[in-house]
Amino acid sequence: QVQVVESGGGLVQPGGSLGLSCAAFGFTLEYYAIGWFRQAPGKEREGVSCISKNDGSTYYADSVKGRFTISVDNAKNTVYLQMNSLKPEDTAVYYCVTDLSLSCMGWAEDPRRQYDYWGQGAQVTVSS
Numbered sequence: 112q113v114q115v116v117e118s119g120g121g122l123v124q125p126g127g128s129l130g131l132s133c134a135a136f137g138f139t140l141e142y143y144a145i146g147w148f149r150q151a152p153g154k155e156r157e158g159v160s161c162i163s164k165n166d167g168s169t170y171y172a173d174s175v176k177g178r179f180t181i182s183v184d185n186a187k188n189t190v191y192l193q194m195n196s197l198k199p200e201d202t203a204v205y206y207c208v209t210d211l212s213l214s215c216m217g218w219a220e221d222p223r224r225q226y227d228y229w230g231q232g233a234q235v236t237v238s239s
Contacts, residue, residue, distance in 0.1 A: 113137040113228050115145070115207045120233035123197055131192040131233055133207030140164060140183050144215050145190045147181070148226070149203035149235075158219020159205070160192060168215040174200075197237045204232040 119131040135145065146161030160181040161170040171179060180193045194201065207230035217224055 113209070113211070115209060115228055115230045117205070117207045117230040117233045120205065120235045122236045122238065124239050125197060125199055125237055127197050127237070128193070128195045129197065129235060130194065131205055131207075131235075132189055133191075133230055134187070134189045135209070136188075138209070138211060139185075140188050140190060141185050142213065143209060144168070144212050144218070145183070145207065145209040146170065146215065146218055147192050147205055148208050148219070149201075149205045151200075151203040154203075157203075161215035161218035162190065163213060163215045165213045170215040170218040172219070194235070197235075199237045202235060202237050204234055206230055206232050 114136040115133050117133045123129050142165050144163035147159040149159050150156045159172050162181045178196045182191050208226045209228045210226045
């Protein structure tokens with residue numbers, strides 16, 4: 112059974128750092144793309160990042176490029192999102208997501224992708 116389980120998040124001041132992790136079950140991250148979406152109150156869902164160890168592709172939203180880093184630990188079958196230089200506008204619920212595709216190509220941009228597997232969500236709040 113495919114499942115993704117998140118941990119991490121919390122409250123941090125602007126300019127600070129936080130990390131999220133997501134353990135994958137029922138599939139191997141060495142072969143499939145996985146990533147993160149976020150949703151803030153009153154805003155549309157936004158694709159944040161994606162990584163595929165299968166083809167080496169990655170994706171970052173323009174709003175997080177240079178500040179967020181996605182990585183995978185194959186031994187732990189876990190994906191991480193390191194978030195640095197956080198801004199109040201990064202405040203959202205972050206979801207770990209996979210559609211069991213082989214690549215990040217079209218992540219958050221291709222309307223044909225169907226994101227079938229979602230974690231429970233992790234709250235990230237950036238506030239002074």
